[in-house]
Amino acid sequence: MAASELGPVVQTTPLVTFLQRVQLTAHLSYPKTQTPDPKFYIDLSLKPPHHLSTIESAFNDLTSGSRDLTVPVDKLEKFVEEYFDDGKDLVPHEPEDFVSDPSEFLLNVENDQVREWAREVHVLWRTLCYRVSDSVRESPDRHTLLPLPEPVIIPGSRFKEVYYWDSYWVIKGLLICKMFTTAKGLVTNLMSLVETYGYALNGARAYYTNRSQPPLLSSMVYEIYNATRDEELVRKAIPVLLKEYEFWTSGKHKVVIRDASGYDHMLSRYYAMWNMPRPESYVFDQESASEISCTLEKQRFHRDIATAAETGCDFSTRWMRDPPNFTTLATTSVVPVDLNVFLLKMELDIAFMMETAGDKNGSERFVKASEARKKAFETVLWNEKAGQWLDYWLSSNGDEPETWKAENQNNNVFASNFTPIWISSFNSDENLVKKVVKALENSGLIAPAGILTSLTNSGQQWDYPNGWAPQQEMIVTGLVRSGLKVAKEIAEEIARRWIRSNYSVYKTSGGIHEKLNVADFGEYGGGGEYEPQTGFGWSNGVILAFLEEFGWPSHLSIEP
Numbered sequence: 001m002a003a004s005e006l007g008p009v010v011q012t013t014p015l016v017t018f019l020q021r022v023q024l025t026a027h028l029s030y031p032k033t034q035t036p037d038p039k040f041y042i043d044l045s046l047k048p049p050h051h052l053s054t055i056e057s058a059f060n061d062l063t064s065g066s067r068d069l070t071v072p073v074d075k076l077e078k079f080v081e082e083y084f085d086d087g088k089d090l091v092p093h094e095p096e097d098f099v100s101d102p103s104e105f106l107l108n109v110e111n112d113q114v115r116e117w118a119r120e121v122h123v124l125w126r127t128l129c130y131r132v133s134d135s136v137r138e139s140p141d142r143h144t145l146l147p148l149p150e151p152v153i154i155p156g157s158r159f160k161e162v163y164y165w166d167s168y169w170v171i172k173g174l175l176i177c178k179m180f181t182t183a184k185g186l187v188t189n190l191m192s193l194v195e196t197y198g199y200a201l202n203g204a205r206a207y208y209t210n211r212s213q214p215p216l217l218s219s220m221v222y223e224i225y226n227a228t229r230d231e232e233l234v235r236k237a238i239p240v241l242l243k244e245y246e247f248w249t250s251g252k253h254k255v256v257i258r259d260a261s262g263y264d265h266m267l268s269r270y271y272a273m274w275n276m277p278r279p280e281s282y283v284f285d286q287e288s289a290s291e292i293s294c295t296l297e298k299q300r301f302h303r304d305i306a307t308a309a310e311t312g313c314d315f316s317t318r319w320m321r322d323p324p325n326f327t328t329l330a331t332t333s334v335v336p337v338d339l340n341v342f343l344l345k346m347e348l349d350i351a352f353m354m355e356t357a358g359d360k361n362g363s364e365r366f367v368k369a370s371e372a373r374k375k376a377f378e379t380v381l382w383n384e385k386a387g388q389w390l391d392y393w394l395s396s397n398g399d400e401p402e403t404w405k406a407e408n409q410n411n412n413v414f415a416s417n418f419t420p421i422w423i424s425s426f427n428s429d430e431n432l433v434k435k436v437v438k439a440l441e442n443s444g445l446i447a448p449a450g451i452l453t454s455l456t457n458s459g460q461q462w463d464y465p466n467g468w469a470p471q472q473e474m475i476v477t478g479l480v481r482s483g484l485k486v487a488k489e490i491a492e493e494i495a496r497r498w499i500r501s502n503y504s505v506y507k508t509s510g511g512i513h514e515k516l517n518v519a520d521f522g523e524y525g526g527g528g529e530y531e532p533q534t535g536f537g538w539s540n541g542v543i544l545a546f547l548e549e550f551g552w553p554s555h556l557s558i559e560p
């Protein structure tokens with residue numbers, strides 16, 4: 001790891017650096033209307049028996065003499081065909097615990113049409129399940145895919161690798177489908193990444209080693225323990241979670257906000273260890289930064305782009321100082337509500353796991369840490385007038401404690417502002433829940449497909465109307481756990497909307513075999529990208545989780 005003026009940088013591999021060059025040449029060589037997905041190139045493997053040095057020199061020959069880095073497309077395609085393999089690094093895998101009709105599957109779903117669909121969603125796990133090929137294990141230098149010990153569930157579409165936070169909702173879905181072994185395997189994979197790198201990577205690719213994603217590993221372990229009572233898993237998880245906790249609460253991730261009475265509150269922010277264009281989107285990031293001439297400023301911008309990817313919400317006006325101007329991205333200057341919710345949850349989960357494993361002192365330490373963070377939520381992030389928690393803009397670079405200012409709270413409404421309600425100490429406070437429910441109802445976020453991520457129509461993936469808000473599963477869960485009638489009613493309404501809109505996406509034009517993009521989702525908001533017969537990992541999980549929580553009565557229509 002090297003250090004730059006703005007923080008650490010994790011070096012990438014020679015293969016990633018080379019594939020970036022191929023990506024750039026492809027981008028420049030194809031006609032504008034046929035621009036290839038840059039991620040395709042960075043995901044390629046070297047075709048045996050060729051080695052990187054041979055392929056690199058063949059590529060130098062191919063491009064030599066071209067002043068503008070372009071080559072004829074037919075020659076480029078022939079080159080890719082000759083020297084690379086596409087998609088052979090993952091091998092389809094039949095999950096050993098898959099049964100087509102799991103016992104006690106969604107007993108509350110009475111409506112036959114919905115039951116039949118839920119079963120189709122369950123079957124999708126088979127199409128998303130793979131194992132890493134032996135060639136990745138034997139020759140890791142030939143692949144950008146990283147070796148993992150257990151079978152994986154991928155999101156689908158262009159994402160042919162494990163993703164950290166997606167795995168949380170995937171696991172929720174797998175548990176409902178009684179696929180306990182597969183769920184445990186996903187956690188084993190993520191734990192192996194923490195053991196190797198010190199944090200769970202954004203995704204299992206060599207170009208994702210410079211950042212993590214929303215930290216939900218402890219929640220995954222907790223969910224599995226709840227379903228299986230597997231104490232061995234808990235014992236194995238504790239040291240791994242301690243390592244992950246250290247990553248998120250130290251170095252550049254740690255920020256300290258001093259309140260009016262001089263009390264220091266420790267919170268966390270996202271902070272990627274990268275200051276160049278992201279390899280998987282090299283050509284786009286380079287273009288986005290093209291107007292910035294100062295090197296340091298460029299590096300800062302690239303770090304903020306990579307950091308937005310670490311948030312899981314790439315991209316959103318939430319991270320922009322002057323939305324929707326993309327170059328004002330300042331992700332590292334935000335103290336995000338949801339990240340701190342996930343860390344509060346991690347503290348509570350670790351406390352619970354230590355107690356389960358008989359470590360009383362350790363458990364108390366984490367209960368204390370959770371109480372301190374809860375206090376920070378009340379002082380730094382809560383806004384009484386808005387009835388929700390607000391992201392906080394740092395005034396400084398966050399290296400030293402800085403004093404809290406009311407005007408630094410970001411008054412814009414985001415789904416993430418409501419995620420603290422997931423935490424029991426918040427959802428058990430009746431007065432607080434009532435305030436939050438009122439604010440949520442008046443927020444404008446509740447759309448025909450559930451909770452939108454933001455209210456700003458910026459064209460970004462994580463803004464209205466695309467509205468992918470997987471965090472709505474946490475909000476819904478928290479509202480239900482409050483036990484308050486008004487909260488449960490709104491939670492059920494949100495879940496029904498999500499189910500209906502996803503159903504219509506799956507079923508439009510005669511079935512899931514039709515490819516539908518977010519854009520086709522139009523006024524519904526929410527949902528995701530659907531490839532033939534796969535659905536999308538995390539949304540499959542949220543569908544099943546909502547169906548389990550609320551069922552679907554026989555008299556209720558599924559059509560929106």
Ligand SMILES: OC[C@H]1O[C@H](O[C@H]2O[C@H](CO)[C@@H](O)[C@H](O)[C@H]2O)[C@H](O)[C@@H](O)[C@@H]1O
Pocket residue numbers: 039155159163164165166202203278280281309310312313314315461
């Ligand atoms: O290729 C660009 C970016 O893709 C990923 O982000 C999106 O897909 C992920 C997989 O479903 C999801 O976890 C994330 O929330 C999405 O925004 C990736 O995580 C980014 O790092 C990457 O740059």
